[in-house]
Amino acid sequence: MKNLQTHIFFLLIITLLLQACGSDKYVRREFTYTKTVDTHSKKIDFQTKKLYKVGHIFADNRFDGARLNDFTQINDSTYQVLITPENTPINPSPWYAFKIWSERPDTIYLQLKYKHAKHRYFPKVSQNRKDWQKIKSFTYNNDSTAISFKLPVKKEAQWIAGQPIINSTDTKIWLDSLASNLWVSQPKVIGKSAKGRPLYMLKIGAGDTKNKKIVVLLSRQHPPEVTGFMALKYFVNELAQNDTLTRAFYQKYEVWLFPLLNPDGVDLGHWRHNAAGIDLNRDWANYRQPEIDAVTNFIVSESKKHHVKPVLGVDFHSTFKDVYYIFDDSFHSVLPGFCEVWTAGIDRTVAPFKTRKSPYGMAQPISKNWFYKQFKAEAMTYEVGDETPVNIIKLKAKAAAVTMMDLLLRY
Ligand SMILES: [Zn+2]
Structure with missing residues (x-):
């Protein structure tokens, strides 16, 4: 009798342990890392939104995505745009974006002056905010905290920015257009940013989430990282095709897309942080910021609801x-070595435009590490160069999407 009781007792313990292991991934856990930063909210400086008029020149930051903190005249023909960050310390990614025009046609010198950073993004000019040309000729000051270039100005406004301007409204227009594709769901609001902007997600798949393996795509935790977002767009456009590959892929997989994780930072023209002054890609351990709290909660609870789990996060x-x-x-x-094989496959497709690959340790609370810690999922941070030409971004992103689907079906 005693033997039987002991058996039952151990069986019970084993069952409980198995249950605990099995359901663990469906409980969002907090993690410890060796390299952490405090992600409690901090104060930020909001830029004053206004129309500047200096002599016959106008400068304007009254649109989403703009960054211009002051506009002054230095001498007869030189005007200075002051660019400051939302708070410090901050990554050296001095974003700027503004409109400029003149009462009469003229040619001026424009100086971009940065506080707390050296120059980084090549200036780009657009007449319509869609088509952008790089301004290749400019000069640096002594310590690279300012650049100057010649600019013809006219009555019609031109946009000057560090990268093409893609704000939250532009992103929503793209999402709405995507949703007309066979596989793509309508955008769903999964939470709100610190300033109350909606956080959208879309599912790409063949309808029923049940029994699918999940691929998660994220973008724009860091506002100026527009080239990475462009890669995401080309990548997703490929996933939205209706062809033999996608038809096979969506039998087994479903894609969860979170295209804009930091809408406040993007619309406020931030260099790096959200509206609470925090680098969101350091908050994937304690979830103190509403954006990361919302996305991680959604991924865990939606996985639990359908009894599925992410196998890959990008x-x-x-x-x-x-x-x-x-x-x-x-x-x-759960997909051992997948990213190694995947990236080698992308390189083969786009040769000679190979991409550097770098194993990155588990020291920081970034999204890539969260996918592994929470779900044992494979994960990758897909980094695009600041000045990688659009045709190369597109070539690589398309190859990445096709190779990923093809390999996942065979892995
Ligand atoms: Zn980044």
């Missing part, structure tokens, strides 16, 4: 040069 960013941050051999995800 987060699109920009940095100085194209690079794929993947896991090294010591990580054993």
Whole structure:
């Protein structure tokens, strides 16, 4: 009798343990890392939105995505645009965007002067906010905290910015247009940013989430990283095609797309942070910011609801040069070594435009590490160079999407 009781007792313990292990991924956990930053909200400086008029020149930051903190005249023909960050310390990614025009046609010198950073983004000019040309000729000041260039101005406004301006409204227009594709759902609001802007997600798949393996796509935690967002757009456009590959892919997989994780930062013209002054890609351990709280809660609860789980997370960013941050051999995800094989496959397709690959440790609370810690999922940070030409961004992103689907079906 005693033996039987002992058996039952151990069986019970084993059952409980199995249940605990099985459901663990459906409870959002907090994680500890060796390299962390405090992600409690901080104060930020809001830029004053106004129309500046200096002599016969106008400068304007009254639109979403703008950044211009002051506009002054330095001498007869030189005007200065002051660019300051939302708060400090901050990553050296001095974003700027503004409109400029003149009462009469003229040619002026424009100086971009940065506080707390050196020059980074090539200036670009647009007559319509859609088509952008790079201003290739400019001069630096002594310590690279300012650049100057010649600019013909006229009565019609021109946009000057560090990258093409893609704000939250532009993103929503794209999402609405995507939803007309066979596989793509309507945008769904999964939460609100610190300033109350909607956080959207879309599902791309063949209807029923049940029994599917999930691929999660993220973008724009960091506002100026527009080239990474462009890559995401081309990547998603490929996933939205109706062809033999996607038809096979959506039998087994579903894609969850979170295209704009930091809408406040994007619309407020931030260099890096959200409206609470925090780098969102350092908050994937304690979820103190509403944007990361919402996206992680959604992923965990939606996975639980359909009894599915993410097997791959891809987060699109920009940095100085194209690079794929993947896991090294010591990580054993549910798709062991997938990103290594995937990125090699992309390189083969787009040769000779190979991308540097860098194993990146598990030291920081970034999204890539969260996918692994929470779900044992494979993950990658897809980094696009600040000045990678659009045709190369497109070529690589299309190859990445096709190769990913093809390989996942065979993995
Ligand atoms: Zn980034």
